[in-house]
Structures are given as structure tokens and as C-alpha cells.
Amino acid sequence: MFTEGNDMIDARHEAAHAVVAIRLGLPLAFTTIRHGDVVQGFTEGKLRSVGYTSLAVAAGIVSEYGRGKARNLHAISGDQRDLLQAASILLGVNFESNNVPENVREWCAEQFKKAEAILYADDGAAWDRTRVALLRRKYLSGDEVRKLVGNTSARKW
Numbered sequence: 675m676f677t678e679g680n681d682m683i684d685a686r687h688e689a690a691h692a693v694v695a696i697r698l699g700l701p702l703a704f705t706t707i708r709h710g711d712v713v714q715g716f717t718e719g720k721l722r723s724v725g726y727t728s729l730a731v732a733a734g735i736v737s738e739y740g741r742g743k744a745r746n747l748h749a750i751s752g753d754q755r756d757l758l759q760a761a762s763i764l765l766g767v768n769f770e771s772n773n774v775p776e777n778v779r780e781w782c783a784e785q786f787k788k789a790e791a792i793l794y795a796d797d798g799a800a801w802d803r804t805r806v807a808l809l810r811r812k813y814l815s816g817d818e819v820r821k822l823v824g825n826t827s828a829r830k831w
């Protein structure tokens with residue numbers, strides 16, 4: 675019986691963050707699925723804007739809900755927390771995570787949809803390339819991800 679390993683799920687998840695970050699022109703330093711480094715893979719890049727960053731964060735959630743893949747609830751909760759934090763900053767509202775206002779929920783749903791559109795702009799081809807390379811190498815520099823994503827980042831989001 676074949677069981678999908680954590681590396682495969684992690685590679686898909688981190689590649690989603692990385693591809694959206696690159697397409698938005700965020701300065702991604704690297705992405706990795708090396709044990710213990712998964713979180714830094716995304717946050718080490720010096721991120722320029724909370725709005726764009728939130729889309730790259732939302733991409734992780736898209737990854738967990740996409741195309742019948744196993745859901746990694748731990749990764750979802752981490753990204754959701756980051757997304758709610760971005761919402762709090764951008765919308766200027768304070769709230770408890772167990773009592774999220776309607777406008778914040780709507781904003782998060784919007785970020786999810788935009789991140790999904792960015793990831794599937796080329797039917798997910800760049801995401802696939804990045805996922806496969808990351809699974810094989812465990813670590814990719816920002817420049818390597820940029821090459822894998824290619825010119826598909828030309829569009830203005």
C-alpha cells in the first residue's frame with residue numbers, strides 16, 4: 675500500500691508559498707522541507723508588504739485543500755493564524771481567534787481565491803515543477819525557484 679509521505683505534502687505546501695511569493699515579486703530567500711526548517715522556508719525572505727505576504731500565506735491553505743490531497747491540519751492552522759494576523763493589521767481590527775468578524779472572514783476567503791488564481795494561472799505547471807524539485811533536493815534558493823517559475827510571473831496581480 676502506498677501512503678503519501680510527509681515530504682510530499684510538505685513539498686507541495688512550501689512550493690505553493692514559494693511560487694506565489696515569486697509571482698508577486700516578494701524577495702524569497704529560499705524554500706526548504708528539511709526537517710525543522712519548514713517554517714523558515716517562507717519567513718526568511720524579507721517580505722515587503724503585508725498584503726502580498728498574506729497571499730503567499732494563503733497559498734499554503736490552498737495547497738492543503740487542493741485536488742484531493744491529504745489535509746495537513748497543523749499547516750493549515752499555522753497559515754490561518756498568519757492570515758488572521760495580516761487581516762488584523764490591514765483592516766485595523768482586533769479580535770479573538772475564536773470570534774472572527776464577518777469582514778475578516780470575507781477578506782480571508784478573498785485572499786484564498788486570489789492565491790488559488792495565482793497558483794493555477796498556468797494550470798499549476800510552475801507549482802508542479804517547484805514541488806518536484808523541492809521534493810528531490812529538499813532546499814531551493816530563491817533564484818532556483820525564480821527559474822522554475824519562469825516568465826509566468828510577468829502578469830501584474
Ligand SMILES: [Zn+2]
Nearest residue numbers: 687734749753
Ligand atoms: Zn504554510
